[in-house]
Amino acid sequence: MKNFHPTGNCPIRDVLSRLGDKWSMLILITLNANGTMRFSDIHKTIDDISQRMLTVTLRTLETDGLVERKVYAEVPPRVEYRLTEIGYSLIPHIESLAGWALDHMSVILKNRGIEA
Amino acid sequence: MKNFHPTGNCPIRDVLSRLGDKWSMLILITLNANGTMRFSDIHKTIDDISQRMLTVTLRTLETDGLVERKVYAEVPPRVEYRLTEIGYSLIPHIESLAGWALDHMSVILKNRGIEA
DNA sequence: CGGTATCCCTGCGGATACTG
DNA sequence: CAGTATCCGCAGGGATACCG
Numbered sequence: 001m002k003n004f005h006p007t008g009n010c011p012i013r014d015v016l017s018r019l020g021d022k023w024s025m026l027i028l029i030t031l032n033a034n035g036t037m038r039f040s041d042i043h044k045t046i047d048d049i050s051q052r053m054l055t056v057t058l059r060t061l062e063t064d065g066l067v068e069r070k071v072y073a074e075v076p077p078r079v080e081y082r083l084t085e086i087g088y089s090l091i092p093h094i095e096s097l098a099g100w101a102l103d104h105m106s107v108i109l110k111n112r113g114i115e116a
Numbered sequence: 117m118k119n120f121h122p123t124g125n126c127p128i129r130d131v132l133s134r135l136g137d138k139w140s141m142l143i144l145i146t147l148n149a150n151g152t153m154r155f156s157d158i159h160k161t162i163d164d165i166s167q168r169m170l171t172v173t174l175r176t177l178e179t180d181g182l183v184e185r186k187v188y189a190e191v192p193p194r195v196e197y198r199l200t201e202i203g204y205s206l207i208p209h210i211e212s213l214a215g216w217a218l219d220h221m222s223v224i225l226k227n228r229g230i231e232a
Numbered sequence: 233c234g235g236t237a238t239c240c241c242t243g244c245g246g247a248t249a250c251t252g
Numbered sequence: 253c254a255g256t257a258t259c260c261g262c263a264g265g266g267a268t269a270c271c272g
Contacts, residue, residue: 001160001161002150002161003146012221015220016214016217017138020135021136026129030118041117044117045117045119046119063227065223065227089216093213097132097209098132100209101127102128104202105128105130108202111179111180
């Protein structure tokens with residue numbers, strides 16, 4: 001019987017659990033689609049995210065090394081975000097997942113509808 | 117500026133948010149690796165999931181049409197689970213994501229370590 | 233502009249006990 | 253064996269207000 005947590009904690013689960021939060025993937029593909037973006041640009045593009053969660057999620061992505069944060073010493077301040085190499089390498093996999101979702105969501109949503 | 121929620125709610129987000137929960141992907145790849153499995157088999161394979169969450173997650177996957185549930189009228193009861201076609205079609209994308217995680221987790225975990 | 237700080241609430245998911 | 257039912261804690265995340 002094959003399992004996926006060989007012994008102790010599984011680092012794959014750990015890494016993937018981060019991407020499974022509400023905003024990470026969306027921010028990543030947004031940065032990929034638009035290149036370097038300012039904080040306010042991301043916020044305008046994903047307009048239903050709270051300022052707090054945008055900051056928190058970006059910080060996590062930065063910590064993990066998926067996003068690079070660049071602060072310019074100007075007034076008013078300017079902060080730019082872009083994908084790192086490793087962040088960029090993740091994009092195809094997210095896109096493929098999104099592609100699958102796009103292909104199958106109509107069926108899935110229909111399936112859910114029957115529950116009513 | 118490209119965004120990913122054209123108007124109103126985005127169904128892609130909706131579908132993906134289900135997979136983003138704690139157990140769905142793990143159950144799917146477990147079923148894929150082992151074929152048809154009984155409830156207790158899945159539980160033994162993923163031994164740190166609670167009985168409740170295994171039931172709940174399996175029901176959701178069944179509702180979405182990713183997993184098929186087959187009950188045998190026996191005593192003691194036997195219930196078998198297997199991937200549906202659509203569930204099976206998702207596997208490669210999960211595997212590719214897991215592969216990426218496996219490739220990059222050492223760097224990511226190291227990056228996180230610096231925060232201490 | 234790009235954040236922090238604070239408060240608070242929802243709901244995911246764990247623990248435990250019971251059942252057909 | 254394969255579930256339900258119930259209770260409950262906690263973390264994710266929203267709203268609001270304030271700051272350099």
